[in-house]
Amino acid sequence: MSIKVNRVNKTFGEFVALDDVTVDIPAGSLTALLGPSGGGKSTLLRVIAGLEKPDSGLVEIEGREANHLPVQERGVGFVFQHYAAFKHLTVARNVAFGLEIRKRPKAEIKKRVAELLELVHLENFAHRYPSQLSGGQRQRMALARALAVEPAVLLLDEPFGALDAQVRKELRIWLRKLHEEVHVTTVFVTHDQEEAMEVADSIVVMANGKVEQIGSPDDLYDKPANDFVMSFLGPVTKLGGQLVRPHDLELFTVPEQDTVAATVERVTRLGFEVRVDLNVNGRAGPEGGPDEVWAQVTRGTAEQFALEPGKTVHIRRAPDRLVQPARSA
């Protein structure tokens, strides 16, 4: 159930939503479309679903050209950010909806709905109405409804976007587990890099309608293709005008090869680790002020160095753990 998107373009008036986008999504994978809002990721998902028509380019689902297939014939399950629950139907009828359209036998529908409600942990809510469910429950119902028709691909548009932080975290882990159970090719849209890293086994980073990079979470984090991907996927700071991950800065008490001297400005606890704000001595920053950089070190290191404001340390990028963009923007 692979998905191929080949050189797809889509504009809304003057706005370029997709700019020559090519993406291959292998069968059975769990892929995140990640990027800032307005970057084109939702449009790409909707183009795959058939909810938007591309201006040019090709969409293939299961090796079959899908450009001219209407939504209902593409074999996709779609989960909307705001659930799109059918308010006038009970939870069970919502889940049964796709099966009823397909005129499956009543007994089969009943059995399948029961299975799905169990899968999404809503077996005790079958006869409630969507308005009687919490946001997280509604989204799980929407997922069961999309899965009921055994779609070739499952598409989720910011599925957890409307939920509060706690429920979001729970549902992420749950989606990961669900994917291990049902193995349907899944693509979900998110603007939350943590969510993408935690859930997906492959991430497509998009910005301004273009694909910036495609790869596994590790690839993207350790080998970002450019400054944008690097700064979107994790914390960054600048040393000598180059992006560097704060945990990839090495601290020394005495000068070493390639180190520069810096003064500690502030030391902040971030749970297990410590954030150290530094000023590089004798160098001006981009706005003419002090050249500021921050490092993330373990508590042990902080204590070992007795870090406190005013202290001078010597810093450099750790040469063995160097994360740096392949091409600097």
Next chain:
Amino acid sequence: MALSQDRGPDVGGPLRRRSWSPLASMPRTRRTRVVRGIQYAVFVVLLVAVVLTVDWPTIREGYFNLDKARPLFPEVLTTALKNTLIYTAMGFAFGLVLGLVLALMRLSQVAPYRWLANIYIEFFRGIPLLLWLFFLGYGVPTATGRQLPFSPYSAIVLGLGMPAAAYLAETIRAGIQAVPKGQLEAARSLGMSQPRAMVSIVIPQAFRIIIPPLTNELIVLTKDSSLVAILGVTVGTKELTKFGRDELNTLVNATPLVVAGLCYLLITIPLSLLVRRLEARNARAR
């Protein structure tokens, strides 16, 4: 502080110092009481004036004459009120069906359908209902030398229904647009075709949303049905206004018009109360 005791507690604003009336120098609560007292006094004075100056016997004789009212029954209910209800229902049913078609045309991807619907809607919202009824009742027969088939019902249904369709189309369109786009898209992604999703998912929800404004349209149409009186209908097909007007001539008394008016209120007030309840329920649901 001594000053504020003289002038009330909240002296100090630049406006208050230029005391332009005795009211302005009073404390706020007392001022409110005095203003309300004046309003009641004016009301009582007007009421007394009306009671004293109106010629009650003439009023009773001319407008609320029970002797003149008695012979109106039961025809006013069994014929006139019944016909008003029938004409309104027919016009409304016709208007709803045509209005739905027009609403879908206005939302169509095909531009000429949108244009046609727009022209229709603007035309009927722009011309007076009375003119349209004259046109159907007298204009068409004069021009063609023939009555419309099924006269007078055809003229009544088209006369009330076609303009109503223009107003209803706009209401229905608003209702369809108020249904979240995700509903249609969800139904389609689950295997429904666009037209079927429209018919079984979107339109039912749209109607649920617009029940209060639709009921208001029904009230308006009930009143507009009075204009059918000009179509010169026969004895058995008279509605409330025509009935009242004819009895006014026969009895030389205004009581029949008052009775007809009360009959309209019999229809419109319950509907109006219904709208209020539905709106309150919708507000709660939101």
